[in-house]
Every structure is written in structure tokens, then in C-alpha cells.
Amino acid sequence: MTTGTLNPRLAEIVDDFTSMPGKERLQLLLEFSDDLPALPERYADRRDLLEQVPECQSPLFLAVEVDDGDVVHLFFDAPPEAPTTRGFASILQAGLDGLGADEVLATPDEFTGQLGLNDLVSPLRLRGMAAMLSRIKRQIRSQRAG
């Protein structure tokens, strides 16, 4: 288990979710889903550069870049027919993209359970988001090691 604290952006997202009643949380997840940025051109035709996350129930691909300043950039691709997966990806994008690598690595693995979505989405589906986070961390570690 990673122990760490949520960065302020992610903490605010968690706060947004948990401060509203159940049904509205799904609407918020839908908004995240709608807002997931499209892949930039350099990835759009190069699926082979992306890592697949098979733990998600629907296809999800992600790319992680750690730049020279140790800043993390995240890219996701999931089809419109998979709005939950898109929503999870979009939360991670909004909460982690542009942060320092150490800050991303410090994100507690269990944060996906803090969004108040367990009963609405089911723990099984939430596992997909936990898997995305762990793959992001693993990529950061391996890119730094490389």
C-alpha cells in the first residue's frame, strides 16, 4: 500500500464527489467522461505507443510522459461506448496531469475508493481505475529508471 496524501487537485475532486448526493455523483462522473481530452496527434494514429489496461471492462489505452523537468503528462483513449472508463481516466487526467512525478507517485492507491462511488458503480468496476493508477505509477518508475 502506498501511503501518501492526496494532492490538492485530487482532494478537491474527491470533495466534489462526496459532498453531493448519490445520483448526482453519477452525473458528475458523466461530466468528467464528456470532458476527457482527445489524444494529441502524435498518439492518435499510434495505438502501439499506448499501454492497454486490460483490467478495465472496456478498452482503455494510456500513455505516460515524464518530461525533463520531472513533470508528468497523461494521455488516455477510450471509446464513447465506455463512459465509465472515460470518466475514471478523466478524473486521473484532471487530478494528476502536469504534476511532479513524486506527487503522482505519492497518490494513495486507495483513493479510488474515496470518491463515494462504491455503491453506485460497484467495486468491480472501480478496480479498473485502481489499475490505471498503478500502471501510471509503474510507467513513471520505469521511465525514471531508464
Place this chain on the structure above:
Amino acid sequence: MALPYDSAAKFQDYAHPEVLVSTDWLAEHLDDPGLVVAESDEDVLLYETGHIPGAVKLDWHTELNEPDTRDYVDGQGFARLMSEKGISRDTTLVLYGDRNNWWAAYALWVATLFGHPDVRLLDGGRAKWIAEDRPLTRDAPERVPAGYPVIDRDDTRIRAFRSQVEQHLGRPMIDVRSPGEYSGELLHMPDYPQEGAVRGGHIPGARSVPWARAAAEDGTFRERKELEGIYAGEAGLQPGDDIVVYCRIGERSSHTWFVLQHLLGYPHVRNYDGSWTEWGNSVRVPIKRGETP
């Protein structure tokens, strides 16, 4: 009052044509009193992105399931759920969803455990409705709660439990998972535990017929002759057979149950919902690895 059946020619070849409606039929009857349309998807948010106007949402994970007992809701729970969604015992319930109606077929199977008299699937499901440019909306439907009676769930006819499957060894069984799951190659990736089992393979004697083979390219069910070629021809099932179908948690196999029971008219088909997540993890039950039954 039940709605009229869809007289589409394709359906008349099936053993029970009354369990299917076409997109044309649904478009025509969408505003009829006595009809409730429910969407059931793998993706819990897909309904919210846009659904058939007036359709309610029915989610397996969060609504049909009783997680504390790994069971389905009981008679009271089902009555409460149906009432909330404006479904009464005499409602014609039409289900549809994503992925070739995989979850919609599951919901239909659960509704059948409670003996809902008139429940049908939309042939082709969500994908066909969208492919035909038919309307979708994000507006939540206004449904007046209905009174649904408390009906005891009947687990004896179309549901199989592990001990019954152990007794069933040597008789016809269909494993509807992917070939990799059937042979035992696929469990889960190292370091990423998921909805898996400690052993890979299949129940000895079960034949492999991946569930989606029953669906055509557009998500509709294949015609009866093609289905017979697959299940009677290739898998060797006989109409009078006592048949058990299973997958990982019983959802994909509901689709095959629907095909065998309703489209081909086999009277004795049970879905083993414990499926591989139970069998593959159980102590002292046999499995078989590899590509042969």
C-alpha cells in the same frame, strides 16, 4: 394488458417469437401504456450518455445483485425495484443494452426467476437502435411508481448451483467464455489481480461455444437455422437435453440461456451463475485444462 407481439418474419422461426421485438416495433409502440423499456448495460454510465426516450435504467451490479450473500435480490427487493421503476406485474417489459444485449439478457433471466409474465428483448439492442439513427435522450424519464407484488424467486428451473453442477458432470454443458479462458491460458496478469480464479480451465465435459457466436454483426440474434448449426450441429445438443451453461459470473451465459431456451426452444436449460469464479476457486472440484472437453 400485454402489448401485441412483433410479427416480424425473422422471429417466427424461433421457438418463442414472443420474447423478441424489433427496433421498428419498439419505435411504433414506445408511447403505449403498459410498456416499460429498461436499459441494462455493462457500463454503468452508458444509460446517462443517452437512452431510448422514456427508458428506465436497470443495473445489475447495483440493483439486481445482493452483494452480501452473492445472490440476487429476494422477492421483496425485486418488488421494490420494479415498483420504483413503474413496472407492474402486467407490464410488458422490453429490455435492451450494450454488447449484444449481454446484460439485458442477464436482466431478463433474473426477471424470469421471478416469473415476470411478459419480458422481451430488443433484437440488436442499443447498438442497432443507434445505428438506425433513432432518437436518444439524456432526459430522465418521469415514471409513476407502480405496485409490484412480492413473488418468491424460483431458483429451481433455470438456475443451477455448484452442488447441482457436480451432480451434472457427464451431461451436456456449455462454457460460453472465450477460448483462452476455456483452455486455462487466461487467468489474470501478474501483479494485477482481477475478477479471476486460482485455476484456469473449464468444467470437465463442458463444450466451448463463446456466447457472442449467437449474435450477428449488427448485434441481432442469428437466424434459427444458424443457431441450430452451432448448438445442435457443432456442440451436439439435443432439444430434450438437460443443459447447464456458465461463464465467469453468469452474465454472458444468460445470453446463451436465452438462445437455447427461447430461440431454440430447449426446455431444460439452467444457468450456473456461480460460474468460473466459484468453480475455479472451489476446493476438491475437478477442472480440465486445454482445448478439449
